[in-house]
Amino acid sequence: MKSSVITFPGSNCDRDIDVALKKFGFKNKMIWHDDTELPKSDLVVLPGGFSYGDYLRCGSMASKSKIMKSVLNFANSGGMVMGICNGFQILVEAGLLPGVLLRNKYLKFICKNIFVKINNKHNNYFKNIDNDVLEFHIAHNEGNYFCTSDQLKEIEDNEQIAINYCDKEGVIEDQFNPNGSIKNIAGILNKEKNILGMMPHPERMIDPYLSGEDGSLFFNNLINNLK
Amino acid sequence: MIVNEQIAIDHGLKKDEYAKICELLKRNPNITELGIFSAMWNEHCSYKSSRLHLKKLPTKGKQVIQGPGENAGVIDIGDDDAIVFKIESHNHPSFIEPYQGAATGVGGIMRDVFTMGARPIANLNSIHFGSPQHKKTRNLLRGVVSGIGGYGNCMGVPTIAGQTSFDSSYNGNILVNAMTLGLVKKDKIFYSKAAGLNKPVIYVGSKTGRDGIHGASMASAIFDEKIEEKKPTVQVGDPFTEKLLLEACLELMAGDSIIAIQDMGAAGLTSSSIEMASKGNLGIEINLNKVPCRETKMTPYEIMLSESQERMLIVLENGKEEQAKKIFDKWNLDFAVIGKTTKSKKIELYFDNKQVANIPINTLVEKSPMYDRNWKKAKLPKKNKVKKEDINNLKIIDVLKKILSNPNVCSKEWIWQQYDHTVMSDTIQKPGGDAGVVRVHGTNKAVAASVDSSAVYCWAHPLTGGKQVVCESFRNLISVGAKPVAITNCLNFGSPENEVNMGEFVECVQGISEASEYLKFPVVSGNVSFYNQTKEEGIKPTPSIGGVGLIKDYKKMITMDFKEVDNIVLVIGKTEGHIDQSLFARNILDEKNGPPPEINLFNEKNNGETLLKLIENDYIKSAHDVSLGGIITAISKMCIKGNKGINLKKPKFLINEIEYFFGEDQGRYIIEINKNNLKKVTEYLNKNAVHYDELGTINENQLYIDDKTKVAIDELKTSNTSWLTNYINK
Numbered sequence: 001m002k003s004s005v006i007t008f009p010g011s012n013c014d015r016d017i018d019v020a021l022k023k024f025g026f027k028n029k030m031i032w033h034d035d036t037e038l039p040k041s042d043l044v045v046l047p048g049g050f051s052y053g054d055y056l057r058c059g060s061m062a063s064k065s066k067i068m069k070s071v072l073n074f075a076n077s078g079g080m081v082m083g084i085c086n087g088f089q090i091l092v093e094a095g096l097l098p099g100v101l102l103r104n105k106y107l108k109f110i111c112k113n114i115f116v117k118i119n120n121k122h123n124n125y126f127k128n129i130d131n132d133v134l135e136f137h138i139a140h141n142e143g144n145y146f147c148t149s150d151q152l153k154e155i156e157d158n159e160q161i162a163i164n165y166c167d168k169e170g171v172i173e174d175q176f177n178p179n180g181s182i183k184n185i186a187g188i189l190n191k192e193k194n195i196l197g198m199m200p201h202p203e204r205m206i207d208p209y210l211s212g213e214d215g216s217l218f219f220n221n222l223i224n225n226l227k
Numbered sequence: 228m229i230v231n232e233q234i235a236i237d238h239g240l241k242k243d244e245y246a247k248i249c250e251l252l253k254r255n256p257n258i259t260e261l262g263i264f265s266a267m268w269n270e271h272c273s274y275k276s277s278r279l280h281l282k283k284l285p286t287k288g289k290q291v292i293q294g295p296g297e298n299a300g301v302i303d304i305g306d307d308d309a310i311v312f313k314i315e316s317h318n319h320p321s322f323i324e325p326y327q328g329a330a331t332g333v334g335g336i337m338r339d340v341f342t343m344g345a346r347p348i349a350n351l352n353s354i355h356f357g358s359p360q361h362k363k364t365r366n367l368l369r370g371v372v373s374g375i376g377g378y379g380n381c382m383g384v385p386t387i388a389g390q391t392s393f394d395s396s397y398n399g400n401i402l403v404n405a406m407t408l409g410l411v412k413k414d415k416i417f418y419s420k421a422a423g424l425n426k427p428v429i430y431v432g433s434k435t436g437r438d439g440i441h442g443a444s445m446a447s448a449i450f451d452e453k454i455e456e457k458k459p460t461v462q463v464g465d466p467f468t469e470k471l472l473l474e475a476c477l478e479l480m481a482g483d484s485i486i487a488i489q490d491m492g493a494a495g496l497t498s499s500s501i502e503m504a505s506k507g508n509l510g511i512e513i514n515l516n517k518v519p520c521r522e523t524k525m526t527p528y529e530i531m532l533s534e535s536q537e538r539m540l541i542v543l544e545n546g547k548e549e550q551a552k553k554i555f556d557k558w559n560l561d562f563a564v565i566g567k568t569t570k571s572k573k574i575e576l577y578f579d580n581k582q583v584a585n586i587p588i589n590t591l592v593e594k595s596p597m598y599d600r601n602w603k604k605a606k607l608p609k610k611n612k613v614k615k616e617d618i619n620n621l622k623i624i625d626v627l628k629k630i631l632s633n634p635n636v637c638s639k640e641w642i643w644q645q646y647d648h649t650v651m652s653d654t655i656q657k658p659g660g661d662a663g664v665v666r667v668h669g670t671n672k673a674v675a676a677s678v679d680s681s682a683v684y685c686w687a688h689p690l691t692g693g694k695q696v697v698c699e700s701f702r703n704l705i706s707v708g709a710k711p712v713a714i715t716n717c718l719n720f721g722s723p724e725n726e727v728n729m730g731e732f733v734e735c736v737q738g739i740s741e742a743s744e745y746l747k748f749p750v751v752s753g754n755v756s757f758y759n760q761t762k763e764e765g766i767k768p769t770p771s772i773g774g775v776g777l778i779k780d781y782k783k784m785i786t787m788d789f790k791e792v793d794n795i796v797l798v799i800g801k802t803e804g805h806i807d808q809s810l811f812a813r814n815i816l817d818e819k820n821g822p823p824p825e826i827n828l829f830n831e832k833n834n835g836e837t838l839l840k841l842i843e844n845d846y847i848k849s850a851h852d853v854s855l856g857g858i859i860t861a862i863s864k865m866c867i868k869g870n871k872g873i874n875l876k877k878p879k880f881l882i883n884e885i886e887y888f889f890g891e892d893q894g895r896y897i898i899e900i901n902k903n904n905l906k907k908v909t910e911y912l913n914k915n916a917v918h919y920d921e922l923g924t925i926n927e928n929q930l931y932i933d934d935k936t937k938v939a940i941d942e943l944k945t946s947n948t949s950w951l952t953n954y955i956n957k
Contacts, residue, residue: 009470012650016650016652050381054381108373111646203652
């Protein structure tokens with residue numbers, strides 16, 4: 001399986017995702033934002049970080065990078081595109097996913113382990129995962145997902161909510177919402193389910209000495225789904 | 228502008244210093260030259276009050292590749308890998324503008340590390356605030372924490388450990404010390420020594436603005452009520468540009484075109500160009516019209532003294548300019564050839580085709596003033612006798628809860644959750660333990676780091692306090708299973724012109740020297756911050772020690788959380804019940820006098836090395852050093868972290884239970900072992916003459932003392948975790 005990770009100026013989780021993808025069997029290539037052509041890929045990842053410093057709205061400058069034209073074409077033709085953290089913000093700014101990501105409710109950067117409940121398993125990202133709840137890790141300042149009530153109805157009707165913040169048992173309540181996201185949304189899909197944007201960083205959970213191993217579960221499953 | 232003595236005094240120079248400048252130049256300086264002298268001769272850059280004493284610090288060791296004098300220290304961790312590290316203060320700016328002050332402190336120290344070719348792999352910090360009741364404290368805390376996070380998070384470097392304290396002596400002068408560790412291959416270390424004639428001098432990074440002019444001079448002065456006016460001297464950080472600068476520099480460093488490189492930190496272009504020339508015994512010529520400027524009509528004076536961030540100066544090999552420029556173009560950074568090295572041994576500056584400065588380099592460096600300041604030796608205070616009636620009525624659990632919720636002991640989760648501590652995916656011990664630990668990417672090795680200070684002990688008796696901080700750093704590294712290798716120090720003191728403050732400095736340095744010499748734990752880098760003083764009042768002497776240790780096999784790392792019910796808990800090291808200057812004496816008895824606990828260096832070394840052997844042989848399940856709040860505080864934290872309880876026995880000895888549990892004797896660790904190994908472990912401790920007491924057995928979730936007194940661990944956890952969040956949300 002071939003993957004491509006886009007490095008924008010200010011990306012800082014690009015190495016981590018590169019390590020994770022390779023560990024689970026992807027042949028990964030790093031692609032510079034100024035390039036115009038995407039190599040043949042089964043998966044494209046937009047990594048976390050602070051692209052262009054996030055001085056304007058997070059992700060907005062990166063969404064206009066040269067390479068994004070190819071990413072858009074790839075996504076619109078059904079290619080798998082995953083945005084993690086800043087990558088999620090870029091996907092939203094590029095119009096590939098609905099809604100926006102606002103500043104965290106308590107106006108603080110948050111770095112900690114959280115739990116998410118998988119809401120939709122009918123897609124290549126979460127299909128065949130036995131668990132309903134995963135322990136993931138977040139590290140962000142702007143992860144407060146928001147959309148209009150019309151948009152919300154639409155993404156609910158189309159089953160686009162991928163994962164919601166919850167507790168260990170999978171209970172989705174306000175108290176387990178780290179950043180104020182509407183409906184505890186931690187990640188969403190597009191209508192066709194080939195594009196995923198999520199705030200948690202599975203690439204930081206890929207061995208028992210790190211924050212946990214549910215990232216291993218996620219990537220192992222992902223590559224098997226793509227085979 | 229004609230320079231006179233008054234203008235020199237306004238630049239922070241003394242009368243006799245100005246006279247010396249005129250004598251060295253054999254003429255009066257012009258305003259640009261005066262600015263350069265004032266920047267190079269101030270305390271922050273010249274170390275004029277401290278140089279004499281810093282020479283005493285042991286700086287050599289088997290694993291030391293580079294000691295003090297470079298941008299950062301370097302140690303050898305085997306397999307051609309080296310760790311570059313340093314701690315630095317950003318105290319004065321952080322008080323005036325907490326977010327930017329702290330942020331640029333973090334940015335500055337990371338630049339020091341990647342200037343040497345190392346990719347930063349971990350950040351730490353030591354931050355000290357005034358009394359929680361003081362009206363400024365809450366906002367300063369919020370601002371500093373978000374500033375540290377704002378910069379480090381954007382750079383993608385994990386913040387893995389730190390220390391936060393509150394004490395009224397910091398009411399008018401907070402401390403913000405930032406430390407960075409970087410990883411480099413031994414043969415790819417870059418230095419700041421220029422070499423060769425007519426080599427191009429290159430400016431890269433951000434453009435130069437008017438921010439931070441005289442920042443270093445500000446850090447060399449006492450605060451007064453007009454300090455808010457100094458806001459414009461605080462630099463503004465741009466972590467995004469620094470991230471680009473980091474990647475661009477590392478890309479350039481992969482080749483062989485750099486002769487010397489130096490970041491523009493305090494005193495900006497002035498100190499960076501002069502240091503490179505001075506180390507290479509060369510001259511340097513700069514055309515200031517070539518310096519990329521952010522603002523129009525900047526004068527030579529402003530260009531030379533600006534402390535705009537995220538800039539570097541490089542001496543390149545001839546003919547490599549185009550190749551280097553390509554890299555900086557790729558990263559959208561400025562790149563300008565601004566001058567060349569010369570044989571004149573002078574700094575010569577040109578602006579609009581006119582020479583605007585011409586100063587022999589040695590007058591700025593070797594001939595800068597050095598003072599042997601007067602200092603007063605501190606007496607060891609007399610011991611207090613603990614009055615039985617004061618402690619007999621105390622309920623031990625009530626005291627314990629008070630101590631666990633004390634601002635200096637309580638959980639700092641609210642702080643470190645705002646720092647990205649997991650980016651780079653190698654953090655295997657997060658903040659909240661004895662030391663942070665990161666793996667050396669792609670190897671079995673890991674590096675442990677901690678930062679410590681004990682202002683109360685240093686204030687009570689500087690010599691003992693100085694030793695204690697080094698020992699505490701040593702213990703923190705050993706507690707996670709790391710072999711201590713070297714330290715960096717950030718020496719925060721009041722005014723060197725006050726003989727009591729100067730005495731504190733001299734004796735703390737003496738204490739640090741003795742301990743680091745004995746423990747073979749040399750000092751490889753550091754900085755001095757004097758004048759942490761508002762009018763007459765100086766801070767408590769606060770040397771911060773950043774310790775770095777090596778774990779050869781990261782799978783053997785130890786954490787402090789209790790692991791398993793029925794395991795046995797021991798304290799190693801002798802408990803005498805030293806109460807003076809303990810958290811208990813100061814906060815429960817309200818007794819602020821008396822000596823700090825004594826340091827026995829033999830025991831420190833022996834206890835620590837013995838514990839390391841036990842860890843190597845897999846006997847230790849968890850470990851934690853005993854510090855503030857004594858044995859029972861240490862144990863409570865291990866219970867809270869591991870979600871376990873303990874059945875504690877009363878001490879057998881002729882010692883009061885309060886003194887036993889809350890005393891702060893040094894050189895002690897709490898360890899957890901499997902009961903089947905008790906005999907082997909105690910035999911080994913006996914063989915090595917390490918004292919130990921058996922404290923008790925781990926249970927599910929209660930802390931018992933002799934079956935009579937008990938408390939649920941959840942209750943202790945609430946005491947420990949609620950203070951800071953309640954305080955900040957008030």
